[in-house]
Amino acid sequence: xxxxxxxQTAGSWLDCSGPMSDVVISSRIRLAxxxxxxxxxxxxxxxxxxxxxxxxxxxxxxxxxxxxxxxxDMGSTPxxxxxxxxERHVISQQLASDGPCRAVAxxxxxxxxxMINEEDHLRVQVLASGQQLAEExxxxxxxxxxxxxEIDFAFSxxxxxxxxxPTNVGTGLRVSAMLHLPALKMTSQMEKVFSAAKAMKLAVxxxxxxxxxxxGDLYQFSNQTTLGKSEKQIVEEMVNLAIEPIVKYxxxxxxxLIEQRCAALDDKIFRALGLLRNARMISSEESLYMLSFARxxxxxxxxxxxxxxxxxxxxxxxxxxxxxxxxxxxxxPEERDIVRAEFIRKTLN
Amino acid sequence: xxxxxxxQTAGSWLDCSGPMSDVVISSRIRLAxxxxxxxxxxxxxxxxxxxxxxxxxxxxxxxxxxxxxxxxDMGSTPxxxxxxxxERHVISQQLASDGPCRAVAxxxxxxxxxMINEEDHLRVQVLASGQQLAEExxxxxxxxxxxxxEIDFAFSxxxxxxxxxPTNVGTGLRVSAMLHLPALKMTSQMEKVFSAAKAMKLAVxxxxxxxxxxxGDLYQFSNQTTLGKSEKQIVEEMVNLAIEPIVKYxxxxxxxLIEQRCAALDDKIFRALGLLRNARMISSEESLYMLSFARxxxxxxxxxxxxxxxxxxxxxxxxxxxxxxxxxxxxxPEERDIVRAEFIRKTLN
Numbered sequence: 281x282x283x284x285x286x287x288q289t290a291g292s293w294l295d296c297s298g299p300m301s302d303v304v305i306s307s308r309i310r311l312a313x314x315x316x317x318x319x320x321x322x323x324x325x326x327x328x329x330x331x332x333x334x335x336x337x338x339x340x341x342x343x344x345x346x347x348x349x350x351x352x353d354m355g356s357t358p359x360x361x362x363x364x365x366x367e368r369h370v371i372s373q374q375l376a377s378d379g380p381c382r383a384v385a386x387x388x389x390x391x392x393x394x395m396i397n398e399e400d401h402l403r404v405q406v407l408a409s410g411q412q413l414a415e416e417x418x419x420x421x422x423x424x425x426x427x428x429x430e431i432d433f434a435f436s437x438x439x440x441x442x443x444x445x446p447t448n449v450g451t452g453l454r455v456s457a458m459l460h461l462p463a464l465k466m467t468s469q470m471e472k473v474f475s476a477a478k479a480m481k482l483a484v485x486x487x488x489x490x491x492x493x494x495x496g497d498l499y500q501f502s503n504q505t506t507l508g509k510s511e512k513q514i515v516e517e518m519v520n521l522a523i524e525p526i527v528k529y530x531x532x533x534x535x536x537l538i539e540q541r542c543a544a545l546d547d548k549i550f551r552a553l554g555l556l557r558n559a560r561m562i563s564s565e566e567s568l569y570m571l572s573f574a575r576x577x578x579x580x581x582x583x584x585x586x587x588x589x590x591x592x593x594x595x596x597x598x599x600x601x602x603x604x605x606x607x608x609x610x611x612x613p614e615e616r617d618i619v620r621a622e623f624i625r626k627t628l629n
Numbered sequence: 630x631x632x633x634x635x636x637q638t639a640g641s642w643l644d645c646s647g648p649m650s651d652v653v654i655s656s657r658i659r660l661a662x663x664x665x666x667x668x669x670x671x672x673x674x675x676x677x678x679x680x681x682x683x684x685x686x687x688x689x690x691x692x693x694x695x696x697x698x699x700x701x702d703m704g705s706t707p708x709x710x711x712x713x714x715x716e717r718h719v720i721s722q723q724l725a726s727d728g729p730c731r732a733v734a735x736x737x738x739x740x741x742x743x744m745i746n747e748e749d750h751l752r753v754q755v756l757a758s759g760q761q762l763a764e765e766x767x768x769x770x771x772x773x774x775x776x777x778x779e780i781d782f783a784f785s786x787x788x789x790x791x792x793x794x795p796t797n798v799g800t801g802l803r804v805s806a807m808l809h810l811p812a813l814k815m816t817s818q819m820e821k822v823f824s825a826a827k828a829m830k831l832a833v834x835x836x837x838x839x840x841x842x843x844x845g846d847l848y849q850f851s852n853q854t855t856l857g858k859s860e861k862q863i864v865e866e867m868v869n870l871a872i873e874p875i876v877k878y879x880x881x882x883x884x885x886l887i888e889q890r891c892a893a894l895d896d897k898i899f900r901a902l903g904l905l906r907n908a909r910m911i912s913s914e915e916s917l918y919m920l921s922f923a924r925x926x927x928x929x930x931x932x933x934x935x936x937x938x939x940x941x942x943x944x945x946x947x948x949x950x951x952x953x954x955x956x957x958x959x960x961x962p963e964e965r966d967i968v969r970a971e972f973i974r975k976t977l978n
């Protein structure tokens with residue numbers, strides 16, 4: 281199987297199979313690692329970067345992970361496909377950009393990705409459906425141990441793992457969860473959530489992380505600093521003090537809406553579905569909003585004639601790069617909106 | 630038959646049977662008349678108003694019009710029913726308000742209404758589907774002649790017919806047409822239309838005339854002064870220099886949209902239909918907007934599974950008073966939005 285076969289469906293992190301997936305879309309953990317004997321990416325020349333890429337690639341192929349990994353050299357991957365990978369959260373926007381000597385090794389189910397020559401020499405990412413931060417932390421720890429047998433990572437007894445950006449120094453750990461909070465939004469409680477997140481030094485971002493605005497009531501919560509806390513502590517605090525309480529608030533708000541403002545809730549849900557089934561032009565942003573409400577409607581049992589599978593598939597395949605990949609050509613933005621609307625209509629009618 | 634039987638259906642002026650009714654919803658002409666020997670309504674006491682009401686009523690019943698007229702004393706007509714009549718354009722908002730000694734005599738098809746003790750002693754109104762201003766002018770002239778045989782109207786050889794408000798002095802004629810101009814709106818040409826109307830001293834108002842904002846891309850065009858021009862001239866100028874050119878512009882704009890921006894046009898039309906078929910709460914204003922776009926879609930042959938009849942019926946029956954009359958009780962605004970959405974859904978699905 282090729283990794284491109286995946287591009288016709290949603291990423292597995294979107295499939296709602298994980299715990300609490302009525303609210304938690306996905307859990308993601310990544311580690312930043314750098315290799316002893318090589319300068320940081322930003323301070324290297326292309327020859328050194330190329331050496332690093334080859335070195336890490338060779339070493340990866342010696343680990344027990346190798347059988348499940350597809351290795352993609354970004355230099356020989358078309359730009360549109362790189363954008364598809366970014367939309368699938370397999371690679372970061374930075375890795376998708378035109379920088380030299382970048383690569384990714386990704387597992388067939390896309391739940392594990394190892395980015396080479398991103399900001400750091402190596403970024404290891406695990407991604408899973410629903411709230412699985414503790415499980416994914418154990419998993420990435422195992423991956424890290426496997427890698428450490430083959431690669432000598434830069435580590436200081438005083439500071440911990442050394443990274444290109446000081447905010448990652450220490451554990452090099454970034455823990456994040458993507459939450460869908462339409463009911464907290466409808467009941468005007470998002471400001472409270474933002475304040476609580478700020479007090480806990482968590483960053484709140486949009487679907488595509490750093491620099492992206494929240495759309496479709498989808499919010500990515502992540503830890504900001506990694507120095508001075510144990511990895512376990514970071515993960516536990518994130519789960520117990522942030523994610524699970526927010527899930528509880530969102531569920532309470534949904535229940536409140538069903539009991540007290542059912543018509544207003546149904547109105548949002550069915551307008552969204554009506555719009556998706558009827559629009560002739562729809563932007564990427566609007567479709568994500570409408571699909572999010574439809575997703576809520578399916579989860580709450582208000583919408584009965586659409587499956588979650590369809591919604592998830594559309595959430596992924598209506599992103600600009602996926603849409604163009606599906607059409608096998610580049611599309612102008614207006615044309616994209618027409619093709620997107622047609623695709624959604626056909627899928628939902 | 631009672632006039633209340635009509636309240637279950639749209640007014641005949643909405644039925645699209647008249648010429649140019651793809652753009653011209655309705656034509657309306659009214660005359661302002663006052664009776665010799667009685668002071669203007671605003672300067673009378675209730676005894677005199679009551680005498681005038683009785684006098685006009687008796688005289689009307691001597692004319693050849695009497696067999697087709699229903700006489701409704703506003704004092705004994707419930708407020709909700711008066712609002713229904715105003716929504717049907719049978720009476721003005723002023724006549725629907727709580728002032729004393731008001732009445733209306735209305736023909737079974739509602740195309741002729743004679744309001745007693747409005748701003749003037751008598752307001753005669755004819756209303757028809759599509760562009761029929763010349764025909765309706767002939768008709769109101771015949772009605773005026775019939776009335777003049779029985780009632781002595783205040784007339785000055787110098788000024789013409791005397792009226793309570795100076796803007797009506799002269800012919801006492803107000804000529805108006807309700808136009809549906811979604812394509813001119815979509816192509817950002819309404820400002821040009823407003824300027825042209827202003828240059829011709831035409832007022833542009835909303836669905837409910839004076840003081841109402843245009844909604845649903847429905848605009849009422851009417852002459853503002855009646856002094857110094859013959860009646861025939863007023864009507865001819867209105868038709869030849871305003872209504873017919875605007876109809877032509879709107880049709881050209883629609884053709885342009887179909888040929889050049891079909892996806893954008895269909896998008897507006899089908900989003901409107903999708904919203905009408907799915908919303909669980911909808912305001913009076915939004916439903917009028919959406920119904921207007923659906924009407925456009927039916928006229929242009931884009932929507933094939935909905936008849937104009939249904940749209941017209943909904944345009945009338947979703948107004949607040951009609952909706953409550955249909956439910957046979959007063960409804961709070963939020964409840965009204967829910968009932969309205971339900972009614973629209975049932976009618977269109």
